[in-house]
Amino acid sequence: MSQWIYFFDLCGTAVFALTGAMAAGKYRMDAFGVLVLAAVTAVGGGSIRDALLGATPVFWIRDPNYILVILATTAAFLVLVRKPHRLPNKTLPIADALGLALFTIIGAEKALLLGTSGIVAVIMGLLTGVGGGIIRDLLCRQVPMVLRTEIYATASILGGIGYTLSLQAGMDSMAALAIAMLSTLTIRLSAIRWHLSLPAFDLKTKRV
Amino acid sequence: MSQWIYFFDLCGTAVFALTGAMAAGKYRMDAFGVLVLAAVTAVGGGSIRDALLGATPVFWIRDPNYILVILATTAAFLVLVRKPHRLPNKTLPIADALGLALFTIIGAEKALLLGTSGIVAVIMGLLTGVGGGIIRDLLCRQVPMVLRTEIYATASILGGIGYTLSLQAGMDSMAALAIAMLSTLTIRLSAIRWHLSLPAFDLKTKRV
Amino acid sequence: MSQWIYFFDLCGTAVFALTGAMAAGKYRMDAFGVLVLAAVTAVGGGSIRDALLGATPVFWIRDPNYILVILATTAAFLVLVRKPHRLPNKTLPIADALGLALFTIIGAEKALLLGTSGIVAVIMGLLTGVGGGIIRDLLCRQVPMVLRTEIYATASILGGIGYTLSLQAGMDSMAALAIAMLSTLTIRLSAIRWHLSLPAFDLKTKRV
Numbered sequence: 310m311s312q313w314i315y316f317f318d319l320c321g322t323a324v325f326a327l328t329g330a331m332a333a334g335k336y337r338m339d340a341f342g343v344l345v346l347a348a349v350t351a352v353g354g355g356s357i358r359d360a361l362l363g364a365t366p367v368f369w370i371r372d373p374n375y376i377l378v379i380l381a382t383t384a385a386f387l388v389l390v391r392k393p394h395r396l397p398n399k400t401l402p403i404a405d406a407l408g409l410a411l412f413t414i415i416g417a418e419k420a421l422l423l424g425t426s427g428i429v430a431v432i433m434g435l436l437t438g439v440g441g442g443i444i445r446d447l448l449c450r451q452v453p454m455v456l457r458t459e460i461y462a463t464a465s466i467l468g469g470i471g472y473t474l475s476l477q478a479g480m481d482s483m484a485a486l487a488i489a490m491l492s493t494l495t496i497r498l499s500a501i502r503w504h505l506s507l508p509a510f511d512l513k514t515k516r517v
Numbered sequence: 518m519s520q521w522i523y524f525f526d527l528c529g530t531a532v533f534a535l536t537g538a539m540a541a542g543k544y545r546m547d548a549f550g551v552l553v554l555a556a557v558t559a560v561g562g563g564s565i566r567d568a569l570l571g572a573t574p575v576f577w578i579r580d581p582n583y584i585l586v587i588l589a590t591t592a593a594f595l596v597l598v599r600k601p602h603r604l605p606n607k608t609l610p611i612a613d614a615l616g617l618a619l620f621t622i623i624g625a626e627k628a629l630l631l632g633t634s635g636i637v638a639v640i641m642g643l644l645t646g647v648g649g650g651i652i653r654d655l656l657c658r659q660v661p662m663v664l665r666t667e668i669y670a671t672a673s674i675l676g677g678i679g680y681t682l683s684l685q686a687g688m689d690s691m692a693a694l695a696i697a698m699l700s701t702l703t704i705r706l707s708a709i710r711w712h713l714s715l716p717a718f719d720l721k722t723k724r725v
Numbered sequence: 726m727s728q729w730i731y732f733f734d735l736c737g738t739a740v741f742a743l744t745g746a747m748a749a750g751k752y753r754m755d756a757f758g759v760l761v762l763a764a765v766t767a768v769g770g771g772s773i774r775d776a777l778l779g780a781t782p783v784f785w786i787r788d789p790n791y792i793l794v795i796l797a798t799t800a801a802f803l804v805l806v807r808k809p810h811r812l813p814n815k816t817l818p819i820a821d822a823l824g825l826a827l828f829t830i831i832g833a834e835k836a837l838l839l840g841t842s843g844i845v846a847v848i849m850g851l852l853t854g855v856g857g858g859i860i861r862d863l864l865c866r867q868v869p870m871v872l873r874t875e876i877y878a879t880a881s882i883l884g885g886i887g888y889t890l891s892l893q894a895g896m897d898s899m900a901a902l903a904i905a906m907l908s909t910l911t912i913r914l915s916a917i918r919w920h921l922s923l924p925a926f927d928l929k930t931k932r933v
Contacts, residue, residue, distance in 0.1 A: 336872050341879040345851070345871055356777055361564055363573025365779025370845050429578050435553070443656070448859070448869055453656055455553055456544050463549040569772055571781025637786050643761070651864070661864055663761055664752045671757040 313483065314418055319378050321411030326351040326382040328405050329445050336449075340387055346448060347383045351375070354440025358416050358433050362423055402501050405442060405454065406464075410493035413438040413465045414486055417472050427473045434469035435462060438493075460500035468493030521691065522626055527586050529619030534559040534590040536613050537653050544657075548595055554656060555591045559583070562648025566624050566641050570631055610709050613650060613662065614672075618701035621646040621673045622694055625680050635681045642677035643670060646701075668708035676701030729899065730834055735794050737827030742767040742798040744821050745861050752865075756803055762864060763799045767791070770856025774832055774849050778839055818917050821858060821870065822880075826909035829854040829881045830902055833888050843889045850885035851878060854909075876916035884909030 329350030333343040352369050359367035369375040416437025420430040439455045439462065446453040455461050472489035476482070537558030541551040560577045567575035577583040624645025628638040647663045647670065654661040663669050680697035684690070745766030749759040768785050775783035785791040832853025836846040855871045855878065862869040871877050888905035892898070915921055 333872075336868070337875065338872060339875055339879055341882050342872060342877065345855075345878045348848075360568045360776045361573065361575045361578065363571075363575075363779075365573075365777065365781075366839075366841075367777045367779075370777065370841060373842060373844060376844055376848070423574075425574075425578060426581060428581060428584055432556075432584070439553075447655060447863060448872060450658075450866075450868060452544070452658060456541075456546060456550060456656060459545065459547055461550065462553045463547055466549050568776045569781065569783045569786065571779075571783075573781075631782075633782075633786060634789060636789060636792055640764075640792070647761075655863060658866075660752070660866060664749075664754060664758060664864060667753065667755055669758065670761045671755055674757050 313486070314415065317411050317486075318415045319374060321408050321415065322351045322375055322378045323382045324404050324408040324411070325441050326379045327386060328401055328408065328442070330383055330386045331401050331404075332445055332449050332451075340383075343387065344380070344383045346445065347386075348376075348379050349448065350441045350445040351379050351382075352441065353444040354412060354437040354442070355416070357440045358419065358437045361436075362420065362425075362433070364419070364423065399501065403498070406494060406497040406501065409438045409442075409461075409465055409497060410468060410490050412441075413468045413493055414472055414489050417469045417489075421473065421476065427477060430473045431466060431469035434472070435465045438465040458500075459504075460496060464493045464497035464500070467496060521694070522623065525619050525694075526623045527582060529616050529623065530559045530583050530586045531590045532612050532616040532619070533649050534587045535594060536609055536616065536650070538591055538594045539609050539612075540653050540657050540659075548591075551595065552588070552591045554653065555594075556584075556587050557656065558649045558653040559587050559590075560649065561652040562620060562645045562650070563624070565648045566627065566645045569644075570628065570633075570641070572627070572631065607709065611706065614702060614705040614709065616650075617646045617669075617673055617705060618676060618698050620649075621676045621701055622680055622697050625677045625697075629681065629684065635685060638681045639674060639677035642680070643673045646673040666708075667712075668704060672701045672705035672708070675704060729902070730831065733827050733902075734831045735790060737824050737831065738767045738791050738794045739798045740820050740824040740827065741857050742795045743802060744817055744824065744858070746799055746802045747817050747820075748861050748865050748867075756799075759803065760796070760799045762861060763802075764792075764795050765864065766857045766861040767795050767798075768857065769860040770828060770853040770858070771832070773856045774835065774853050777852075778836065778841075778849070780835070780839065815917065819914070822910060822913040822917065824858075825854045825877075825881055825913060826884060826906050828857075829884045829909055830888055830905050833885045833905075837889065837892065843893060846889045847882060847885035850888070851881045854881040854885075874916075876912060876921060880909045880913035880916070883912060 326347040329347040330343050332350070333346040336342070338346070352367075352375060356367045356369070359365060413434040415434075417430040417434035419437075420433035421427075425433070439453075443453045443455060451457075468489045471492045472485050475485035475488050480488075534555040537555040538551050540558070541554040544550070546554070560575075560583060564575045564577070567573060621642040623642075625638040625642035627645075628641035629635075633641070647661075651661045651663060659665075676697045679700045680693050683693035683696050688696075742763040745763040746759050748766070749762040752758070754762070768783075768791060772783045772785070775781060829850040831850075833846040833850035835853075836849035837843075841849070855869075859869045859871060867873075884905045887908045888901050891901035891904050896904075
């Protein structure tokens with residue numbers, strides 16, 4: 310089981326590194342600059358999580374594989390993706406949704422292993438899922454996805470709740486993982502596909 | 518005494534959660550997005566403080582009450598505040614001033630309890646007071662209050678110095694708390710009310 | 726040797742505090758606000774480094790000299806630099822390059838002392854070198870230098886690699902320091918002087 314978690318963690322790292330590299334495209338950055346943006350997107354959320362939990366040195370300092378995955382992903386992207394304007398417009402949001410789902414589970418799992426309460430596990434899942442993307446968007450001076458996109462934090466929070474409750478109900482780890490993965494991905498991809506949104510809270514237009 | 522500090526800490530958490538939720542109003546966010554912005558504003562500064570001090574896991578991971586206060590404040594805000602356009606324009610700055618005063622004291626107090634020097638206590642007070650608001654403003658792409666507003670860092674720093682010096686002079690904890698609270702609030706609210714400012718440092722206009 | 730590293734660390738702190746104070750000039754901030762921006766620029770990168778490494782409380786909490794250097798630098802700047810519009814345009818980038826070179830070495834050195842691998846040491850050098858400037862630029866709503874400037878991360882990464890490889894090859898510490906210092910400064914200053922750049926990665930214009 311824990312090997313699956315580890316494998317998914319490396320997959321999520323690659324996916325988020327990719328979204329970081331793609332976001333870098335709008336600046337005239339050299340290869341090292343693209344690498345920096347890929348790296349902060351991939352490990353930013355998990356680093357904040359580990360620093361808050363006191364699980365230091367943080368994960369990628371102890372395990373070089375994360376750095377290698379980021380290096381390989383960025384290199385492959387720089388070499389192979391030469392016509393990114395041919396990529397469909399939805400590629401970045403969909404890759405981001407996958408990373409969000411994977412990292413939500415990883416974050417919740419790590420918190421539970423350290424013995425936190427369920428609510429803290431959900432928060433750590435959210436933080437791991439959205440933290441790297443927030444840093445990426447801040448550096449690129451975009452409004453962070455978690456603010457500008459309907460049903461974004463929602464997808465991560467519900468996935469984290471699904472994962473935590475499934476485990477606390479005594480469910481098998483793989484089943485809990487599948488439930489959480491499907492919850493987050495279904496909610497987020499549906500929101501992308503059909504522009505779904507929860508009732509928005511809007512100071513300017515809201516009336517009684 | 519420490520119960521009072523704890524009570525004020527929860528009050529400051531509610532106040533800053535409120536400023537975060539209010540700042541969220543300009544984006545079409547759903548309830549979970551508003552909750553995220555309320556939470557980072559409320560616990561952002563204290564989380565940075567604890568991570569730098571090595572007081573990990575950070576405070577809200579160990580004590581679920583902070584999360585509950587944020588959940589309750591955000592829920593109350595979403596349900597009750599339906600005509601925020603009727604709130605006076607100064608509500609956000611005044612709530613922010615109250616949070617600044619409360620968190621400055623909390624931050625300095627926690628640092629002193631861990632045995633830091635007085636100057637570090639003042640810095641930790643400032644960091645706790647302004648950290649959450651800076652994250653809130655960055656996420657909302659506002660120039661952070663600490664930069665755009667005259668006598669903002671000043672109010673926190675002088676309040677922190679007042680608190681630390683009062684304690685080091687052997688004063689009663691409640692008296693030190695009252696002095697610090699009054700200092701920060703008086704300075705900050707006066708600056709808001711009468712647009713007071715210290716001599717500004719301005720590269721473009723300054724002359725000998 | 727370690728005394729030299731310490732001396733250079735304080736020099737780098739002064740240099741980055743200066744770039745922070747200079748960046749503050751465009752806002753109508755009072756002296757305390759300038760001090761805050763000087764401080765986050767000077768110790769931001771190292772604080773993130775220490776938090777990630779688990780070397781807490783972070784360096785400036787344990788050693789008051791860093792705070793004193795920042796206080797003295799900011800005071801000197803506010804008192805002495807009264808006609809900054811007379812400073813050549815290149816002053817800020819050149820001071821920034823010096824800070825980048827110094828902090829890259831400090832960060833790599835601290836990581837190696839804690840027993841990390843060489844690749845983590847290079848990353849910690851980069852983080853120490855660019856972290857404070859990124860926070861400065863984010864607070865001032867500038868696109869961070871590491872994104873907008875060609876050969877910026879590159880200069881730090883190559884300096885860090887030079888330092889780490891030199892030490893691992895059994896070279897004298899001072900020699901390794903000189904090599905790293907010269908590498909970063911030469912690369913960065915050449916890029917500034919002759920507008921050099923590595924092939925930029927640009928999603929919009931890149932063709933096969």
